[in-house]
Amino acid sequence: MTTPSQVLTLKIDGQDVTGRADETILQVARENGIHIPTLCFLDSLSPLGACRLCLVEIKGSPRLFAACVTYIAEGMEVLTKSDRLNKYRRMIVELLFAERNHICSICVANGHCDLQDLAREMGVTYVDFPYRYPRLGVDASHERFGLDHNRCVLCMRCVRVCGEVEGAHTWDVAGRGIEAHVSADLDFPWGDSDTCTSCGKCVQVCPTGALFKKGVAAAEMVKHRSFLVRLTAMREEAE
Amino acid sequence: MTKLKLATVWLDGCSGCHMSFLDIDERLLELVEKVDIVYSPLVDFKAFPDAVDITLVEGAVSNQDDLEKIKKVRAHTRLLVALGDCAVTANVPSMRNPFGVDQVVKRAYEENVTLQPQLPTQAVPPLLKRVRPVHDIVTVDVHLPGCPPSADAIFAALVALVEGRTPDVAALTRFGA
Ligand code: SF4
Ligand code: SF4
Ligand code: FES
Numbered sequence: 001m002t003t004p005s006q007v008l009t010l011k012i013d014g015q016d017v018t019g020r021a022d023e024t025i026l027q028v029a030r031e032n033g034i035h036i037p038t039l040c041f042l043d044s045l046s047p048l049g050a051c052r053l054c055l056v057e058i059k060g061s062p063r064l065f066a067a068c069v070t071y072i073a074e075g076m077e078v079l080t081k082s083d084r085l086n087k088y089r090r091m092i093v094e095l096l097f098a099e100r101n102h103i104c105s106i107c108v109a110n111g112h113c114d115l116q117d118l119a120r121e122m123g124v125t126y127v128d129f130p131y132r133y134p135r136l137g138v139d140a141s142h143e144r145f146g147l148d149h150n151r152c153v154l155c156m157r158c159v160r161v162c163g164e165v166e167g168a169h170t171w172d173v174a175g176r177g178i179e180a181h182v183s184a185d186l187d188f189p190w191g192d193s194d195t196c197t198s199c200g201k202c203v204q205v206c207p208t209g210a211l212f213k214k215g216v217a218a219a220e221m222v223k224h225r226s227f228l229v230r231l232t233a234m235r236e237e238a239e
Numbered sequence: 240m241t242k243l244k245l246a247t248v249w250l251d252g253c254s255g256c257h258m259s260f261l262d263i264d265e266r267l268l269e270l271v272e273k274v275d276i277v278y279s280p281l282v283d284f285k286a287f288p289d290a291v292d293i294t295l296v297e298g299a300v301s302n303q304d305d306l307e308k309i310k311k312v313r314a315h316t317r318l319l320v321a322l323g324d325c326a327v328t329a330n331v332p333s334m335r336n337p338f339g340v341d342q343v344v345k346r347a348y349e350e351n352v353t354l355q356p357q358l359p360t361q362a363v364p365p366l367l368k369r370v371r372p373v374h375d376i377v378t379v380d381v382h383l384p385g386c387p388p389s390a391d392a393i394f395a396a397l398v399a400l401v402e403g404r405t406p407d408v409a410a411l412t413r414f415g416a
Contacts, residue, residue: 104386104413
């Protein structure tokens with residue numbers, strides 16, 4: 001039996017590394033300076049495994065594993081870079097662009113967007129899948145913030161920060177499959193929410209221009225996320 | 240050395256990509272030592288030539304005219320470059336897609352018009368049902384995103400193509416740049 005604090009040895013990209021049994025491949029990779037692309041993952045929020053960008057190969061298995069939700073094991077051999085992984089990661093990024101209406105040039109997050117950064121990292125210079133052009137709305141009912149469904153990638157960072165850190169649990173995902181969308185309370189306009197404290201944490205953690213502060217123009221929505229790590233560290237100290 | 244033939248075409252875009260192309264400034268002189276600009280909204284040739292080495296396309300494919308033009312351009316071009324976000328992603332022109340043509344045309348020619356509101360029947364090419372990126376219609380060899388791509392990015396990409404190299408686009412520009 002392995003215990004959570006037991007130290008395990010494994011190989012990532014041929015490099016010998018060690019980690020605790022309760023650490024994920026992503027954590028151990030980062031501790032060792034090995035970069036794995038991520039989107040839904042955000043330090044201090046519970047890992048979810050929603051976006052699949054962090055896919056890695058593990059020797060001995062034909063399956064691919066999401067590094068942010070896969071725990072390490074003794075003797076594991078992980079590959080974080082390969083043509084196969086590149087192909088799938090590119091595909092994921094392209095599908096995210098094709099799924100909704102990302103018009104970067106007029107987006108509040110232009111130049112400060114995790115999806116744009118990923119496209120650049122993956123060398124995605126165009127989208128090979130046909131764009132869907134869904135008709136989606138913008139919820140501008142909140143006094144200070146807006147939600148543009150056209151730019152949401154359903155990473156659920158907002159859902160998690162609101163529930164886990166702010167403790168308000170305003171956000172959820174309603175609908176299934178292609179109909180899935182983030183919704184405030186029971187799919188009400190955000191401005192009518194009884195639970196939202198207007199703290200703005202969701203706006204800051206949102207990787208794209210989907211959640212934004214009202215009054216910002218194109219390319220002005222710079223997100224600040226350092227509060228999250230500080231807050232979590234303070235809580236851990238208090239415990 | 241015989242010079243390469245360069246063309247530029249303008250579909251549904253704001254001409255910003257062409258302005259950015261002009262922003263290459265004095266480096267244009269360097270460029271025209273290696274290429275002849277044989278067709279462009281910026282020069283006076285009326286017909287698209289038979290054999291062009293490199294064509295830069297600005298703009299999305301939005302109407303019947305764009306559609307015919309891009310097919311013809313592709314047939315007579317060796318290296319087709321989608322220049323800028325409208326050509327690469329359909330960008331701002333594609334914002335009409337979720338609404339459908341009828342609603343868009345009504346809005347433009349009837350609802351917002353005070354004097355003789357009417358739908359055009361002549362001269363204006365009919366809109367396609369959906370605005371589409373260039374690669375949705377014809378094969379594109381190089382995508383150069385950006386709104387507009389910077390003059391530096393355009394110049395670097397052109398130099399690479401003229402020298403027979405593939406430009407490292409991701410290092411030069413991005414969507415929305
Ligand atoms: S959210 Fe990001 S990818 Fe989407 S339109 Fe805005 S800048 Fe572009
Ligand atoms: S609104 Fe932003 S944070 Fe929330 S799911 Fe969409 S992209 Fe993620
Ligand atoms: S970062 Fe691991 S699945 Fe999104």
